[in-house]
Every structure is written in structure tokens, then in C-alpha cells.
Amino acid sequence: MSKIVCIDAGHGGSDSGAVNKSRYEKYEALKLANILRGELLKQGITVIMTRTEDKYVSLNERTKIANENKADLFISIHRNAFTNDTAYGVENWIYAKTDADTERYAHGIMDELEAVGIQSHRGVKRGNFHVTRETKMPACLLELGFITNSKDNELFDRKIYLYAKAIAKAICSHLGVWVKANEIVNENDCSDGACCQLYRVQIGAYRDVENANRIAVELKEKGYPAIVV
Ligand SMILES: [Zn+2]
Numbered sequence: 001m002s003k004i005v006c007i008d009a010g011h012g013g014s015d016s017g018a019v020n021k022s023r024y025e026k027y028e029a030l031k032l033a034n035i036l037r038g039e040l041l042k043q044g045i046t047v048i049m050t051r052t053e054d055k056y057v058s059l060n061e062r063t064k065i066a067n068e069n070k071a072d073l074f075i076s077i078h079r080n081a082f083t084n085d086t087a088y089g090v091e092n093w094i095y096a097k098t099d100a101d102t103e104r105y106a107h108g109i110m111d112e113l114e115a116v117g118i119q120s121h122r123g124v125k126r127g128n129f130h131v132t133r134e135t136k137m138p139a140c141l142l143e144l145g146f147i148t149n150s151k152d153n154e155l156f157d158r159k160i161y162l163y164a165k166a167i168a169k170a171i172c173s174h175l176g177v178w179v180k181a182n183e184i185v186n187e188n189d190c191s192d193g194a195c196c197q198l199y200r201v202q203i204g205a206y207r208d209v210e211n212a213n214r215i216a217v218e219l220k221e222k223g224y225p226a227i228v229v
Helices: 025-042 059-068 100-116 150-175 209-221
Strands: 004-009 046-049 073-080 090-095 121-127 139-146
Touching: 004 025, 004 059, 025 046, 025 073, 025 150, 073 150, 090 100, 100 121, 100 139, 100 150, 139 150
Parallel strands: 004 046, 004 073, 073 139, 090 121
Antiparallel strands: 090 139
16 A cells, blocks of 8 residues: 655645745745655655645644544645844754654655755754644654745755655655655756756758768767667
């Protein structure tokens, strides 16, 4: 049976979360959550979302959704905030009285995020957030950089697909699910998800098949995987 992951995009609707000028935590959490959902679906994981649009969902409803759907793992996506721009980096919260398995899960996410590049690893922290306390499965609340720090925001915007892939990879490895075609590629290819697409480059159209074949041979000699269609 396929594994079930509950993704909780923090805040929503009348609850904006942290705001910095035109940036709203509720939108950024949902954006990352939706990309993460896609990455997990690619791995054959069943994904439950606590919200898929900009609407208010109470904390009780969020944990009820995760528990009633018997999720194997839960992740709540947030962005952090501070009164000025001096705080930066990523931290991952688990419930204070949680077990070693949850701690491993939270560290796994941080390790994969660190591997694709974050400004600072602020640690796996123990606290008393409702969503990590009331969920019956390993749960974490990820603060993916500070919305009040410009470098964190720049990283979030540029690496959002990489971050989603990194989190998906950590989730899959915790669940023992094989990570199919989820190799993390050059960050520069990935700010708009372009790494997930294939582009076809056409070099010319030839009336004569001999000419086409000759060009293809030349290209292959130069190391391009040319084909004649
Ligand atoms: Zn938040």
C-alpha cells in the first residue's frame, strides 16, 4: 500500500502569517507545499493537503485531517520572521516530547536542505506547536528561511524547486521509498522548474536524407546525442 504524507501549508485566508512588503507567508508556504506535493506524487506517495487554496483552516482541523487519513508522516511548511533582517536560516521544529524516529525524520529534511544550499542551519528544535503535538505520526514544522531576510528570500525564490525536491528526498528515504529520477540537478536550471522539462533542439531540416545523416554523424563526433527524425 502506498505511503501517505500529509502536507500542511501554514496559515491561509484571514491568517496571513508573516508579511514583508509584498511577500506573504501564507502564499509562499502554499507554493512550496504544492511543488512538494508534485514531487511526492511522482514517487507514488499518496498526498493529503490540509489546504490547497488561500483559505483559513484551524489548527484542530489540520491535525484532524492528518490523523483521520492515517498519514505516515506530516510536514507543516512555514516561513520565519523577525523584527529586523539580522535573523536568517532554516529551522525545523518537532514536539518537545517526541521520539527518536521523529528526530531522525526532522534531521533528514535539514540534511537534504543543507545539501542544496541554505544560508544557515539553525537546527532541529523542540517546542510545543499544536500541529507537531496533536499529530499521531512523526511530524515537523519547517521554517524555510526568514521572510524578513533578503538573502533567505532570494534563496527561497531561486531554489524553491530544489527545496521541494530535497524535502521529498528526505521524506522518501525516511519512508523507505525508492527515489525515482529525483536526482537534484544544477540549481541554475531549476528556478522555474525547467530541470523537470526536456527541450528539443533542432539543428536543421534537410530535403536529402544523406545530408541529414552526415550532419548527425558530425554532431555525434562532437559529442552531441544527435538523432535523425
Ligand atoms: Zn508560520
